[in-house]
Amino acid sequence: MKIVVSGGGTGGHIYPALALIREIQKDTKDAEFLYIGTEKGLESKLVTRENIPFKSIHITGFKRKISIENVKTILRFFKGVRDSKKMLKDFKADVVIGTGGYVCGPVVYAAAKLGIPTIIHEQNSVPGLTNKFLSKYVDKIAVCFDEAKKFFPQEKVVLTGNPRASEVLGNDGIKGRLSVGLKTNLPVVLIVGGSRGARPINEAVLKSLTELGRKPYQVLYVTGDVHFEEVQKEVELIGNPENVIIKPFIHNMPEILAGTDLTIARAGATTLAELTSLGIPSILIPSPYVTNNHQEKNARSLSDHGAAELLLEKELTGKKLIEHMDQILMDDLKLNEMKKAAKKLGIPDAANRLYHLMEKLVNSIGSK
Numbered sequence: 136m137k138i139v140v141s142g143g144g145t146g147g148h149i150y151p152a153l154a155l156i157r158e159i160q161k162d163t164k165d166a167e168f169l170y171i172g173t174e175k176g177l178e179s180k181l182v183t184r185e186n187i188p189f190k191s192i193h194i195t196g197f198k199r200k201i202s203i204e205n206v207k208t209i210l211r212f213f214k215g216v217r218d219s220k221k222m223l224k225d226f227k228a229d230v231v232i233g234t235g236g237y238v239c240g241p242v243v244y245a246a247a248k249l250g251i252p253t254i255i256h257e258q259n260s261v262p263g264l265t266n267k268f269l270s271k272y273v274d275k276i277a278v279c280f281d282e283a284k285k286f287f288p289q290e291k292v293v294l295t296g297n298p299r300a301s302e303v304l305g306n307d308g309i310k311g312r313l314s315v316g317l318k319t320n321l322p323v324v325l326i327v328g329g330s331r332g333a334r335p336i337n338e339a340v341l342k343s344l345t346e347l348g349r350k351p352y353q354v355l356y357v358t359g360d361v362h363f364e365e366v367q368k369e370v371e372l373i374g375n376p377e378n379v380i381i382k383p384f385i386h387n388m389p390e391i392l393a394g395t396d397l398t399i400a401r402a403g404a405t406t407l408a409e410l411t412s413l414g415i416p417s418i419l420i421p422s423p424y425v426t427n428n429h430q431e432k433n434a435r436s437l438s439d440h441g442a443a444e445l446l447l448e449k450e451l452t453g454k455k456l457i458e459h460m461d462q463i464l465m466d467d468l469k470l471n472e473m474k475k476a477a478k479k480l481g482i483p484d485a486a487n488r489l490y491h492l493m494e495k496l497v498n499s500i501g502s503k
């Protein structure tokens with residue numbers, strides 16, 4: 136089977152696509168893949184390092200305000216559709232799956248117009264602009280939250296969960312810890328601001344750095360690639376405590392998560408799928424800068440069930456961060472309750488569910 140996957144911009148759209156590819160590769164040697172993304176998005180780096188054939192189109196996102204840029208985006212969209220059609224025909228795609236981000240718009244639309252079976256995967260509880268647009272044209276819509284169903288045509292929607300939830304299972308946490316220089320005998324707090332890092336989280340962590348150095352736990356603090364140098368400069372002035380390891384980006388996140396006791400993160404949907412699948416307690420600081428405030432809604436779907444604590448960015452300080460961490464890590468009962476609550480919300484077989492949906496769709500169309 137020839138499978139085209141498209142999704143990009145940020146890790147939250149790319150890692151689910153990669154996890155689906157790996158699930159299919161585990162099951163069959165007969166699948167061929169083509170990933171269509173943009174050169175500028177994180178996908179051009181992440182996909183090529185996995186040795187998956189990658190092609191790009193040029194496309195930008197819509198601005199919410201009326202602007203001349205939007206006219207250019209419309210022109211780029213139609214050019215993107217033409218380029219995608221050519222790529223899909225040359226590759227002879229049997230099915231096309233979009234995992235979100237604006238690059239999916241022209242690719243999945245082109246596939247639908249060519250009569251190729253199409254699926255979109257929506258990670259969030261509130262869908263993005265591209266998936267809402269595409270929902271009219273695609274055959275199936277895979278969602279990760281029941282709350283997301285109401286935004287789409289009912290006959291197309293299936294709850295699959297996020298394939299990344301499956302991929303993070305069964306990894307070696309000790310190997311993960313050793314890979315970044317963490318000790319094996321102390322609890323680990325992972326601090327990460329989503330795939331691109333988050334300045335407000337970085338500021339709060341820097342304010343609490345000295346205090347963190349006195350704690351009976353260790354911290355893996357991931358700054359985000361673009362913020363790393365700036366953070367390092369500050370750290371040189373403050374001093375880097377021995378129990379705090381600082382990295383720009385983590386490429387072996389499944390192993391790292393397997394060795395993590397508590398996570399402090401933004402509330403990107405893919406991160407949340409990983410945390411619930413593994414049953415990792417978290418303190419979530421949703422980004423208020425996203426469409427329809429969807430990260431807060433994502434976060435509440437965990438915090439309402441006791442799987443996470445919600446800390447709004449407007450209330451975020453270094454002191455608050457440490458208080459929350461201490462309260463959870465110093466209380467075994469609470470930690471265990473949160474673990475159990477998180478695990479209950481996970482969909483660990485999500486990759487298989489999405490793969491199955493894809494196979495069923497291709498077979499049903501093939502037999503018409």
Ligand SMILES: CC(=O)N[C@H]1[C@@H](OP(=O)(O)OP(=O)(O)OC[C@H]2O[C@@H](n3ccc(=O)[nH]c3=O)[C@H](O)[C@@H]2O)O[C@H](CO)[C@@H](O)[C@@H]1O
Nearest residue numbers: 145146147148150258329330384385388403404405406425
């Ligand atoms: C600002 C923005 O628009 N963010 C969106 C984006 O977030 P973002 O790209 O930050 O997505 P998520 O937090 O959902 O997922 C990040 C992914 O990157 C991985 N990772 C992260 C850091 C790192 O160093 N290494 C690493 O591998 C995580 O394990 C996870 O698989 O997509 C999500 C999923 O649609 C949305 O919910 C978010 O609102």
